[in-house]
Amino acid sequence: MHLSKFEHLRPGSMKEVARLLEEYGPRARLVAGGTDLIPRIKYGLSNPEVVVSLKGLPVNPPTLSRNGNLHLDSMMTLADVARSPVVRERAPLLTEAALSVGSNQVRHMGTLGGNLCLENRCSYYNQSHTFQFVEPCFKRKGDQCYLIPEGKKCWAVFSADTVPALISLEALVNITGPENGRQLPMERLYTGDALKPLDISCSEVVTEVIVPEKAPLKGRSYIKFAMRGGMEFAGLNVAVVLDMEGDGYLCREARITAGAISAAPVQMRKAEEALKGQHVSEDIFQRAAQVGASEVSIFPHHGYSTVYLRECLKIQTLKALTLAFERACQD
Helix, strand or coil, X not given: CCCCCCEEECCCCHHHHHHHHHHHHHHEXXXXXXXXXXXXXXXXXXXXXXXXECCCCCCCCCEECXXXXXXXXXXXXHHHHHHCHHHHHHCHHHHHHHHCCCCHHHHHHCEHHHHHCCCCECCCCCCCCCCCXXXXXXXXXXXXXXXXXXXXXXXXXXXXXXXXXXXXXXXXXXXXXXXXXXXXXXXXXXXXXXXXXXXXXXXXXXXXXXXXXXXXXXXXXXXXXXXXXXXXXXXXXXXXXXXXXXXXXXXXXXXXXXXXXXXXXXXXXXXHHHHCCCECCHHHHHHHHHHHHHHCCCCCECCECHHHHHHHHHHHHHHHHHHHHHHHHHX
């Protein structure tokens, strides 16, 4: 497989990046580490005329603001995120999630922003189509889904590993455009539409992630389920944050987010409500895990059936809740 021809631009500022993206529109693609875009170009899934590189931009180290918020440059590699003492101290859940991405080589190339903006995937679409069906699927401007032939929409799944952790940490994202910037809660970055999974325009760039400081005692855990661990995209992943108070057994609040089960990461709100204000126990956790697995809409993907993934989600959520509580007791 070979790369198609394209013009390579290397701007020196984020404003210039946004300007170039606005100028070239859908003919341009943004590249940072390239671990997602380059394979897509080789498979013929993306054929940009212009590739705008972020490699010429300086990368800011993690910083803490006066109010204790953690600020992360989206151009940090996942390896740098994982080994940062500041991240490990302030957001160990993100450290765990970053370490679960790919291989060591992938983490040294892939960036935090790239992982947040990962394209949705499906086992039919993400491959060479020279020997596949003649008629295109929805992502290739067709009108059918080969993963679910009766499906009337695209069933590609969002599989990024860091996103469920950041949503459970109530993270924010800063987005830069050609004229000005804006800020979104992390969960609002994702549309739930597999054909346009990100709520940003083609001229906007995710530039920063902010993890807010939270006072109460926390338990946290991140679990990624995959047949070959970090060497492949998740079958599903779950991130849990528990705020405990009183005797350490009362759950003031819970945030539970699942990924790789639908077109966007899903916050399991009914499961969170099942835990809120409860003195935790094994029965409470089992009930919350069952509620969580029942409340979400699950896409079958990459050989995993809906039935299998729902049962798997229940089991992995229970594991994640138990581990988060154990860590809260140790802190």
